[in-house]
Amino acid sequence: MLSRMADSLYWLSRYVERAENLARSLDTAQRMTGLPSSYAGSTNEWESVVITAACKDSFDEIYSDATRANVLEYIVGSKANPCSVLACIATARNNARSVRTALTSEMWEILNDAWNETRTVDPRNLPQKDLSRFLASVKEASLRFDGAAYRTMLRTDHFWFQRLGTFIERADSMARLLDVKYHLLLPDDERVGGSLDYFQWASLLRSVNALTSFHWVYRESVQPWLVADFLILRPEQPRSLISCYKELNEYLDQIAEAYGRQGPAQRRVRATLSQLSNAKIDDVFQSGLHEFLESFIAQNNELGQAISQQYLS
Template identity: 50%
Template structure:
């Protein structure tokens, strides 16, 4: 496969996953802001939403304050924001057009229909009264695209690169969400274990579709260390860091086998990250610092993406 084709498939999957992740982050930000207001607590939920999405610097280059209307507009429709939902789907479709013959019909139709529908929407109406329905639609379209490629692509190198993009982006997003809740979100005047703290953790689990999974596994009320364990170390949780890294290492190995056993730094780094999650214990992570662990993981994820590009996509 040509490296530019592999690169387009890799980034196509990353941008579709990123659009879904931004929708999930905005959903939890909206829910947290509503909860804070109902509990009489003016927190920093919209600022935390920006930080979770990695959009903080770009936003404050255009706006002075993180308020609901400006944050939603910037993260949903702003073409100058490369991580807005609009920009993600536009970039994903541009990558798809560049490798149209490498896609199945179902993949192309899922993505193209999403883009055409997005262009016809009224931003003002969505910001005013249709945000949650719109975000649910974005998540639904991403799931349709992911299901389309999972069920229609041949299991060859095109599928492996697409899968790598999906799970690398997913791991990055889960780490960001957990770090923002633990390190940023809780107001200083609200004690850990209070009502706002509880509902914030609940919203985090809802944002990754894991609230029911948490109760299924732990049979306990929401506990921060158990939520962190679920999202970091549990292999049965499909959006956990461990589950994502398992998929990344697996598909890197499949690529190595496809290309004559050639391996590089990306294989070593992915294996090291996966082993740390397989054999890590949540009490040790908390003792050394959850925030520090997550920041190191995000740095390694960025490095891993660079190493994959150097070996396969250039």
């Protein structure tokens, strides 16, 4: 297939996934601010949304405070933010438009609908009710897009590159979310796993749609290292880092097989996957979760670049 087409497929899937993750973040912040501070902790949930989205610096250039209104404006759809929810949807839709022949009509219609429905949203004027509806519709669009891709695309390189975008983005956002929650938001004097702040951890799980499934897997109360174990190392959890890498490995394998050639991307994905497969959560905490996640984010980026160099340009 055309390199440009593979590139667009890869990126439009990243943008759809990113829009969903941002929407989940905002949704969680919204819930947390509804709790009394004795339950929710003293952290600023809105600020954590900005940090997780990796746009703290550009946000600070425009706003002095991470208030609800400011964060909503910036993350939902400020013109100054090229990675706002609305910008992600518009970019994904534009990419889709330029590679329409690579998408099934169902996938295109979902993106086109999402764009048509959300482009009139005013990020400075979002009452609670409208915000919830907006966030729900973004999550739903992403779910439908994913489902449509899974159910309607031919199993050829079109599909594989589309999947690669989804899982690179998902792994990146999961690692960032964990990093922020564990090490940036907890006050220094509070020992990780100390006075259990159930709602903090529960909110983290909820933001990746994993609260209920956590209980099914562990049958224990929510504890920080179990949460990390669940979201990093458990293959049952479909958003965990290891799950993302199993998928990435599988699709890169299929591409290599179809093209009859292995390359740096295949070697990188195997290396990271084997690290994750051999890791124990106790060791991860021992040597530092932050360092572990930081190095994972860097490796994930390098894999993205390797895919670009090998196939997309």
